[in-house]
Every structure is written in structure tokens, then in C-alpha cells.
Amino acid sequence: MLRSVRKGAKYQRALSASSPIFPGSGLNEDQLVWQDAAQKWGAAELGPFSAEWDAKCHYPIDVIKSSAEQGFLGLYTSEDVGGMGLSRLETSIVVEALSEHCVPTTAMMTIHNMVSWMIDVNGTPEQREEYCPRLTSGEIIGSYCLTEPGSGSDASALATTCVRDGDDYVLNGSKCFISGAGVHDLYAVMVRTDPATKGPKGISCVLIPKDTPGLSFGADETKMGWKSHPTKVLIMENCRVPVSNLLGVEGKGFNIAMSGLNGGRVNIASCSLGGAQKAMLAAKEHLGVRKAFGKTLDSQQYLQYKMAELATQLVTSRLMVRHAAAAIDQKDPAAASLCAMAKLHATDNCSEVANGCLQMFGGYGYLKDYPCEQIVRDLRVHSILEGANEVMRLIISRQLLSE
């Protein structure tokens, strides 16, 4: 609406429904309404500031918190604890629309959403009441802590110890690459409660509030992209939390972590879709304006065909992501491998789309004044985190070849 234009959002022609990259394709009335609401908010509150946040490494936590009243901080969390109770498909549609305006901020919001859901589904009634309403309202923001300096893809080899001492657990170890670390209020940390059991079954999930004694944070990492939010090492030195902070039961932590990640993978893949869409729209506009050899670039057959290829990569990614999201909703037994497929396909393809669009701009594409270089930098990590794309292949092949 005019609000977004008046707030300084870049005025952009709406795509018609005949466009092959129209994001509303195949969506019902309700889904289009969610998409539209997310588009409007993202265009006004994220879009005009994304480049500045990236340049200044500024974390817009206030904007993230303000998104709570839009329902964006508990999209698939239950309504009785303040969430929207949307399906994963509806969530994907909202996330994709938001990420078109700022990939890293939207990605951070999805991590928070994942933590909120994990507690919603696995928490005791007391834990749900204690944390979920505050998470969905934005009063507290959550982070997800699985990776350690010694274990990334080999996640179940994690070494952080968690020893029972009376009514407390005492934690020792460190986590790395934690988004939001140091700023966020609640950390969902995967720890080893049973030192005798080396693999997943010895792992539990513990909730640690920010100011817990023994919890500290390393320096802010300097990253290629996702520059607007902090990424730090999380250090636990005889960090003591009450046993009531155990999420679920001992030994179930890995399952909780992995079930969270199915949705997390759809979320990150959805963020890739938005970034690629923005790049495509920018490239499309540029091709209609920039002239070479006496005519606009969009008269050149090679570029026409290249755009067709990039569009096809984008739309196949979108379809795979929505299919995986629907699979979670329908409790499809293949959901985990479909989510892995969606994450693998969308993150890699959307990075190629962003890179291809950057090339369309020629030298200008290399400049920060144009949107593509930030999108390329922001999307690069999507092929790495929430399960590296190599691990996605492991998940898919294991299921595929086991029967």
C-alpha cells in the first residue's frame, strides 16, 4: 500500500499472475492474504533498511520484536501460547515474502520461530507457559545451539557435558556459530547428559537463560553475509541450570534437535527463495533499461534464455520447498528426506540464481549500490547451515537406498 511507499520502500511494479515467477501461483485465497500481509510489512519495515543494516553490521532487534504484533514470531507455534498456529506451508509463504526484503533478518526470525516451536511441542505445561508466550510476544528472543567447534555435520558427536548435581545440571563446553548469541535471551542447547553413550541417544536439550552464571560469549564473528546479526561462540563454564530446564526427557535431545531442523530447513530454503526473487526482479528491470549494441539487454537472446533458466531454477526450488512444507503438515513419512531435498535444491539453486542475476548487471552487479551482491553474500551460508548440503545428500540417499 501507499504506506510502504511513503515509508521509503522502493516503488516496484507488481508482478502479474501471468508471470512464471509469480509467487502467488497455486495459492488459495487465505494463503494469498498471508503472503500479502507479509509482503507489505517486509516492504516497509525491512526492505528500505536491509543494505544499511548489512553495511553497518547493525542488528535490528527492535524491528524483530515489533514483528510480534504481526504474528511473525510464533508462526507455527500453538495459538494457546500466543502463536499463530499456521501450517508449515503457510509459514513458508510468509517467510519467503519477508525474506524478499531482508534475508538475514528473516532467517533470524525463523530460528527464533523454531525454538518457540520446540518448546511448544516438547515442553512440560510449566515450560510452555513459562517461555512460549514470552517468545511469541517478542519479550524474549531464542537461539538454537547445536554446533560445536569439534562437531558440525557430525552433530551427534557433540561433547558439551551436562552433569546432574542435586536439583541442577552443570554444563561445560562450548557452541559455535550461534546466531543472536550475546543478545538473545534464551538458548536451546544440545548437551551430552549420558557420557557413556557416545551417539545421539546420550544427548539432551537444555534451556539456558542469558544471564545464567557460567554462560559467556565470544567475540562477534566477521562474516561474508548475514552481517546484520551477531554470530558468536557460546561458552559454558560450570554453568548451572535447574533440572526443570531440561526440555523433554534425557536422551531425547537429538530427536528434538532434528525434528526442529526439518522445519528449520524449510525455513532457510524459504529464505533463499525470497532472496532469489528479489534478485530476479532487479535483473529483469535492469535488462529492460540497460542498452548495449543499440538495444536493451532484454533483446539479446542469450540473456533471454539465461533468464528463462534462472526463472526455472527459482520456480522448481519454490515448488520443492512448498511440497516439503506440506509434507510436514501432512505427517508424510518421507517428510525428513523431502525437507532435506528442498533445502539442498533451493539453497544451491537460489544461490545460482542470485549469482546469475548479479552477472546481468555487469560491473554494476559488483557494487554495493545494487542489490545482487548482498543477496549473493547472504544466501551463501544457506548451503552450509541447518545441515550442510552434503549432509542433506546423506539423509536423502540413506532413505532412498534403504528400501
Add this chain to the structure above:
Amino acid sequence: MVRVAVGVKRVIDYAVKIRVKPDGSGVVKDSVKHSMNPFCEIAVEEAVRLKEKKIAKEIVAFTIGPKQSAETLRTALAMGCDRGVHVNVDQAQLDALTPLQISKMAAKIAETEAADLLLMGKLAIDGDYGQTAAMTAAILDWPQATNLYSLQHNGDSATVEREIDGGLETNEIKTPAVLSVDLRINQPRYATLPNIMKAKKKKVKAVKPADLGVDVAPTLNVIKVAEPPVRAAGEIVEDVDTLISKLKDAGRI
């Protein structure tokens, strides 16, 4: 406390590139994004603010349009209106309706819903008439204030600032009245996801034009719709004498 009625219209979204149909009978509307008229959004926002200031006790949003206009009404409800009235006409009928017919319906709704204040946008971005508010006031025999920049409701009267060519004109008018809003009176709130969900439970009354005593038979015949002529390139001239002779040749002076 007053009851406010606010009119909303579903129009082609402002960001869409308008295309004229090849046969010149109108503009392409199929598969084209539609939204609430931006000035209607501003009117709804103004109405909701009256409720937040505890000046209005109830806001009734009304629309005249096809079944897709229900979405527009839901947006108004999501922004804070309490209930809706949907006057059903099909798209072809809506396209043919004139401001006079719309005004008659709006006036009747204001009466049947016992509104003390009738708010609308100053114009709709498709027809661009800007006549409905004034005509509705005349039919109701209510005071009117159009193109509002600010509104202060004082019980039996209202103090308004209107945007006019020369600047801002301050008026005091008696209420009930018909008011139309201009761009800068407020910045409309978002229809948030939680409120969109809550809006599904709000009541919408379905009405036919005949129930309002209005005949929707077309009184206006659109002969042709065409794009404005492509702007021709300008010409740079050497000196003032050449400029004057060229202007004379073109019959401009």
C-alpha cells in the same frame, strides 16, 4: 459515542501496470492484483482511531462489489472495524455504476445502520471521480467536509482541516456529517496476521442494491478506453526568436 460508517472499495492495486483491453472496452482486470483503494485504507484508519479515542463506539465498514470484495471488507475488519455490509453486484455492474448510484446506496446504508458519521476516501484510484462523498452528503442533507488533512470530533460538531490548492482550510461543521479523507491525514496500520484471523469471526451482512432502493441499470455508456498518447520528444531550440516562431507555427500563441 458515535457510530461510524466507512466505505471501502476494491480496486486494481496501485502498483500494477494498467493495460487497456485490445478491444478498447476497458482495462484488463482478470488475474490482476486488486487491493483496497488506498484512500479507503486511510478512511478506515481514521475511523479506527476514533474508536481508540473512545469517540466511536462501533465502526461499520461497507462495500459495493462482487464476491471478491469480501476480501476488501475483511481487511477493513482486520484493521479494526467491527462489522461489515456487503452490497452484492457483479464486476460488470460495478464497472458501470456511477458515483450518483453509489452515493444513493451509501446514503441508504448510513440511514439503515444509524451512522452518525460517514467516512470515505476522497476518491477511488480507478474511476478518479472524487464525487461520491459530496453527492452522498447532498442526498442525506448532511454537512460535508472533503479532502481532510485533520479531523477533531467535538460531539455535536467537528473541526477539520481540508487540503485545498492554497493550503489548509479550517472548517467547523455540525455532525452528523459526511467526511472524505486525503493522503496525509494519517498513515494506515497494517492488517496483522492475528487480526486477519480474528476478522474471520466478525459479522458481514449481505445486501442487494434493490434492498437499498437503488436501480443499478447503467446510466452511463463507456464508448472507448484508450491509453494516453505516448509523450512525444521535446525539441531544443537555438534562441528565443526560434522558440516564438515555433510556438506560433504550432498555434500555441
